[in-house]
Amino acid sequence: MARSLTGKVALVTGASSGIGWELAKQLATEGCKVGVIARRAEPLNELASQIATTGGQAFAVPTDVGQRDQVEGAFASVRARFGPIDLVIANAGVGRPTLRDPVNMGDVEDTFRINLMGVVYTVSAALPEMLARKSGHLVAVSSLAAYRGLPAESAYCASKAAVSVYMDGLRMHLRGTGVRVTTLCPGFIKTPMTATNKFHMPQLMEVDYAARKMIRAIKAGKKVYNFPWRLHMLIKLSRWLPDRAMNWVMGDYDAEAQQAVADRQK
Numbered sequence: 001m002a003r004s005l006t007g008k009v010a011l012v013t014g015a016s017s018g019i020g021w022e023l024a025k026q027l028a029t030e031g032c033k034v035g036v037i038a039r040r041a042e043p044l045n046e047l048a049s050q051i052a053t054t055g056g057q058a059f060a061v062p063t064d065v066g067q068r069d070q071v072e073g074a075f076a077s078v079r080a081r082f083g084p085i086d087l088v089i090a091n092a093g094v095g096r097p098t099l100r101d102p103v104n105m106g107d108v109e110d111t112f113r114i115n116l117m118g119v120v121y122t123v124s125a126a127l128p129e130m131l132a133r134k135s136g137h138l139v140a141v142s143s144l145a146a147y148r149g150l151p152a153e154s155a156y157c158a159s160k161a162a163v164s165v166y167m168d169g170l171r172m173h174l175r176g177t178g179v180r181v182t183t184l185c186p187g188f189i190k191t192p193m194t195a196t197n198k199f200h201m202p203q204l205m206e207v208d209y210a211a212r213k214m215i216r217a218i219k220a221g222k223k224v225y226n227f228p229w230r231l232h233m234l235i236k237l238s239r240w241l242p243d244r245a246m247n248w249v250m251g252d253y254d255a256e257a258q259q260a261v262a263d264r265q266k
């Protein structure tokens with residue numbers, strides 16, 4: 001049965017744009033008080049004031065989720081403002097290609113620090129209080145990319161596979177404690193992260209539609225939510241395809257990846 005979110009305290013990481021921004025807005029509409037976290041203060045404050053103008057409550061705490069002390073500090077600030085945190089959505093992430101020669105090591109290290117350790121720091125900061133209260137809900141935004149390594153996306157796919165497996169273990173470890181765990185694995189969503197992709201993105205979703213589906217899955221207490229289901233099936237089936245077929249599907253992705261990294265370094 002779907003649980004109501006009215007009156008709950010939620011914390012969303014990566015709320016300064018894209019999915020996190022939309023999740024925070026929709027949670028506020030559902031009646032949550034929302035702590036919003038990301039590195040950039042300006043868009044976070046803009047989000048908080050947009051939520052306030054519609055009668056909701058949001059509190060912005062600029063934070064780098066790859067820095068454990070900052071994450072702990074952000075949780076303390078949101079608790080001081082709104083009280084115990086009921087729902088945490090570890091959504092912050094970066095999508096950077098992985099080059100092969102030379103490997104863009106800084107991007108690879110950032111990818112694991114933000115996408116994986118950012119989730120670990122976020123759920124760890126929430127856990128002691130949730131365990132003490134015997135209630136709470138930990139959610140991570142992984143990806144359908146967790147199910148298949150892709151050329152020039154090695155680090156991103158590996159970081160998301162690690163998030164999904166981490167959350168699987170955590171869910172089982174927390175059985176019987178009253179703390180629930182949900183892993184969200186979306187396909188392609190229109191956000192700043194995908195805006196510069198030149199390749200075809202099958203079943204590309206609007207961000208408000210995707211956030212609605214995510215919130216429905218959270219309210220239903222799903223363990224793992226993969227969507228859209230057709231793309232999920234295709235990606236699972238693609239694990240049986242030979243590498244050369246995947247390379248053909250991905251096209252000239254190596255050149256695109258090099259261009260994307262060069263553009264970001266400008």
Ligand SMILES: NC(=O)c1ccc[n+]([C@@H]2O[C@H](COP(=O)([O-])OP(=O)(O)OC[C@H]3O[C@@H](n4cnc5c(N)ncnc54)[C@H](OP(=O)(O)O)[C@@H]3O)[C@@H](O)[C@H]2O)c1
Nearest residue numbers: 014016017018019038039040064065092093188189191193
């Ligand atoms: N868009 C898709 O198709 C898609 C599909 C599957 C999964 N996902 C996942 O969904 C999540 C959100 O992605 P999005 O598409 O909404 O991308 P986005 O628009 O680029 O948003 C990424 C968010 O993460 C924040 N962030 C990045 N590094 C951070 C750090 N070190 N500390 C705190 N916040 C940080 C960014 O804020 P600041 O820059 O202000 O820090 C921003 O708010 C990511 O985990 C992504 O991997 C996206």
